[in-house]
Amino acid sequence: MKTLPREWLEEIINLLNERIVVVNRKGIILYMDKAYCDFIDTTQDEVIGLPIQEVVENSRMHIVARTGKEEIQELQPINNSVMVANRFPIVIDGNIEGAVGTVMFSDPEKLRMYRNHIQQLVNDIRYYRSAAEKNMKSKYTFHDLLGESPVFKKLKDFAKVISGNDSSILITGESGTGKELFANAIHNSSFRDQNPFVPVNCAAIPEELLESELFGYEDGAFTGAKKGGKKGLFEIANNGTIFLDEIGDMSLSMQSKLLRALQEREILPVGGQKIISIDVRIIAATHRDLENMVREGTFRQDLFYRINVINIDIPPLRMRKEDIPLLSEMLIRKLERKFYRQNVAISPEVLKRFYQHTWPGNVRELENVLERAINVLENKTIELHDLPLYLKEPKLEDTYTVKQKTKNNHNQFIVTSIPIQPLKDTMATVERQAIKEMLAFTDGNKLKAAKLLGIAKTSLYDKCKMYDIK
Structure with a gap:
């Protein structure tokens, strides 16, 4: 390879953002670029041949040249400035022949510019962290829960009373009744209200990702893991409240891991070795019948008792x-x-x-x-x-009748009235009757009834809830 002219090498060094000094194995300066010399108020002619420690204050170049151990991104005070220094041994044919050092910030003005830039980045981080924390605040209070019916007012008053303690709460009720609003209001009335409120929809997160979302993961824990790892939602909610919505959709294996976290008040990130202590209040919610799921073995009994310390059952709108x-x-x-x-x-x-x-x-x-x-x-x-x-369309309450002419057993025509209702109501009536008959046939075994009806057991639970089938 053709050797570059010395003038080229010196110009390349001068263009670099780092200043360079080279010493031999005894720490004697062999080379120092002009900008470095200008910074310490000397010249190249004056420094060549001098021990590095006599020219550059706080230098460790002679130590690196002796030990052969590199030093990366070390802070070095020089001329009332703080430099970032890198020091590398020069090894030729296996022998340490000297050392090369680089420093950043060739003058105090550049150091100030860098410091200002860092400060601006810190301010930006604080701003975005503050914005993120605001998003973790609960959005609703009891003032936002509207209703003057006796059943709703009684429930609202009860929720206000239990907001002040730290017990786990299970909120039940049909979809759309406002379970998350109640969870928000309870957090806002608790002593944790200045800390995060973290809602988690357990049904919306794929099962294979739920553990890493709840407990976090370490760098390289799995393919596609974010570099540096990621905090879990439990850790983010520390000292605050975590709202586990649709907890009835959680798999049994995940229920076991959640139970341990609640019992021990600690989590272990996926791929991690260090256990993290947590202090969170649990508010869970579901539209499913967890007691029945416990009987059927699809929900852990010990977890049910752990989250169901206080139960709030929100009435449907029809009530x-x-x-x-x-x-x-x-x-x-x-x-x-x-x-x-x-x-x-x-x-x-x-x-x-x-x-x-x-x-x-x-x-x-x-x-x-x-x-x-x-x-x-x-x-x-x-x-x-x-x-x-x-x-x-007219509902069941508004059905009307039409005349129908049929023959009786004596071959005589008679006129009867039959009710007419919307098709979807007719279908609902038939569906409700079919479910009731199948449950009677299976002696109330919903799992067996769902298989015979050709539907998922969760669908059967939902339909029983909707049609008020006990």
Whole structure:
């Protein structure tokens, strides 16, 4: 390979952001670039041949040249500045012949620029950390839980009372009843309210990822793991509250790992060796019948008792229909802001239909119905024709009859009346009857009934809940 001219090498060194010094095995300076000399207020002619410790304060170049041990990113005070120094032994044919050292920040002004840059990065990190912590705060209080029905007011008062303790809470109720709102409000009224509130939807996270999401993982724990590892949600929620929504969807193996974390108050990240102590309050929620799942062996009994210290069962909307006007008013005001509307009202006919409906989707369904209505609204009052088709149609309460002519056993024509109802209601009636008959056939064994019906057992649980089949 052609040797570069000395002038080229010196110019390349001068262009580098680092300053260079070279010593022999005795620590005598063989070379120091001009910028380094300028920084310590000397010249190349003056320093060549001198011991490094006589020229550069706090130098360790002579030590590296003697021991052969490199020193990386060491802080070195020079001329009232702090330099970042790297020192490497020069080894030729297996023998230590000397050492080369580099330092950053060729002058105090560059050091100040670097320090300012670092400070700006620290400020940015603090800002984003603060923003992230705000996102970990609970969003709702008991003031946001609207309802004047006796059953709801009693439940709300009970939730306020138990907010002040630190016991685990299990919130049950159908989908759409507001379980997460209650969890938020309880955290906001607890002594942990200044610390994180971390919601986790156990059903939304794939089973193979749930452990690493909850407990974190170390660098290289598995293929695709983030470099440097990742904190788990339990560690993020430390000193605060973790909300385990849809805990009934958690696998048995994951239930065992969760139980250990709750009992021992410690977690072990995936691929890690160091146990991390945690202090979190557990609020769990599910729309499933956990007691029945315990009997069937699909949910651990010990975990059930661990999370079910206090139970809050939120009533479905059909059990507190007197709250529909208040909830509708609140939801309309919310939707007005979203769709830039003002003074939207509900007609008496629509309210009457709302009272007749059974609301299987609860408050979430009510919000969807109102959002759909506002999207198609032509004036400022929601009328029956603005509602979804299934709400426009007559319900079971409004069924009507038609005349049907048939022959009896004596070959005589008779006229009978048969009820007419929407197809989906007819299908629901048939489905409910089929489930009841199958459960009677299996002596109440839902697992066996689900297999015979050709549906998943979780689907059967949901349908039994929806049709109020005990």
